Amino acid sequence: MTAGALFFVLAFAVVVGTLFLLAEGRRTVSLCAGYLGISLALSGIMLLGGGIFVAILLFVLSMSTALALLLYGLRVQGRGQEGLDLPQPARLTGKLLGSAAVLAGVVLLSSFLPVAESNVSSQAVTADPALLGTVLFRDLNLVLSALGLLFLALSVGGLALVLGRPAE
Amino acid sequence: MIDAQWLLGFSLLLFALSWVAILVRRNLIVMLMGVIWMFVSVALAFVGFARLHGSTDGRLGDEVAARGEAAAIVVLILAIAYLMVGLAITYSTTRSGSSSDVDDASDLRW
Numbered sequence: 001m002t003a004g005a006l007f008f009v010l011a012f013a014v015v016v017g018t019l020f021l022l023a024e025g026r027r028t029v030s031l032c033a034g035y036l037g038i039s040l041a042l043s044g045i046m047l048l049g050g051g052i053f054v055a056i057l058l059f060v061l062s063m064s065t066a067l068a069l070l071l072y073g074l075r076v077q078g079r080g081q082e083g084l085d086l087p088q089p090a091r092l093t094g095k096l097l098g099s100a101a102v103l104a105g106v107v108l109l110s111s112f113l114p115v116a117e118s119n120v121s122s123q124a125v126t127a128d129p130a131l132l133g134t135v136l137f138r139d140l141n142l143v144l145s146a147l148g149l150l151f152l153a154l155s156v157g158g159l160a161l162v163l164g165r166p167a168e
Numbered sequence: 169m170i171d172a173q174w175l176l177g178f179s180l181l182l183f184a185l186s187w188v189a190i191l192v193r194r195n196l197i198v199m200l201m202g203v204i205w206m207f208v209s210v211a212l213a214f215v216g217f218a219r220l221h222g223s224t225d226g227r228l229g230d231e232v233a234a235r236g237e238a239a240a241i242v243v244l245i246l247a248i249a250y251l252m253v254g255l256a257i258t259y260s261t262t263r264s265g266s267s268s269d270v271d272d273a274s275d276l277r278w
Contacts, residue, residue, distance in 0.1 A: 007170045011178050018185045018205075022192060035201050042182070042208055049175045050233070051215035054240040058208060061244055065204060068255055069197050131234040142238055146245040153249035157256030 010041045028073030036066040175216030182209035207247035211240040
């Protein structure tokens with residue numbers, strides 16, 4: 001399968017999966033599984049587009065985000081709130097769709113990795129790692145700024161958790 | 169081979185879908201997902217533009233590709249920072265027993 005065909009398959013999967021998720025996804029597990037599958041497909045598209053390092057970062061971001069959302073959603077549901085509940089047929093549909101999305105994402109991601117590595121088939125304009133390191137660390141000092149931003153976000157998030165007053 | 173135009177078109181489509189997700193659904197988790205997909209679509213656009221303008225041979229093309237990917241990495245780090253704050257606000261909003269429907273949190277309180 002060529003890189004172009006894989007791109008279209010992944011793009012179709014992302015669009016259809018997102019529409020299904022918006023229409024049917026109510027349960028926490030199916031939502032997070034669908035999100036994970038779609039994000040993995042997006043990571044594959046990024047990889048096919050040539051952004052190897054961005055694809056790796058997106059992969060890690062997808063995993064951690066899905067886990068965080070899953071823990072949060074299960075905590076909401078564990079207290080007996082109606083938060084994400086739906087009638088039974090939609091639950092089954094959501095589970096099936098979520099499982100299929102994750103399976104499709106993993107299989108597609110593993111199947112096109114060799115294709116993306118081949119310069120002949122993908123002809124990706126991949127950034128030179130040394131040049132990318134120079135841009136990130138020396139020229140723009142982006143990494144330090146990003147770390148500062150993450151620290152700021154962590155502080156603000158912690159403040160929101162500590163100072164956030166429960167609604168009455 | 170994937171044209172850069174296809175990447176840019178798909179990033180536009182993904183941004184529109186994320187927009188619809190935020191507008192249509194009132195669930196906090198889905199809205200968080202929608203905003204993260206928006207960040208991802210912007211990162212994809214950076215990669216697409218880097219591919220579009222970095223296809224020239226030589227040092228200039230390499231420089232453009234590297235800077236485009238660096239920008240995409242920074243956008244994803246921004247998404248992580250957004251997620252940290254968003255999850256904390258979401259958690260503190262629903263801690264008291266209200267549901268994860270954003271309409272329940274429409275009133276500002278002291």
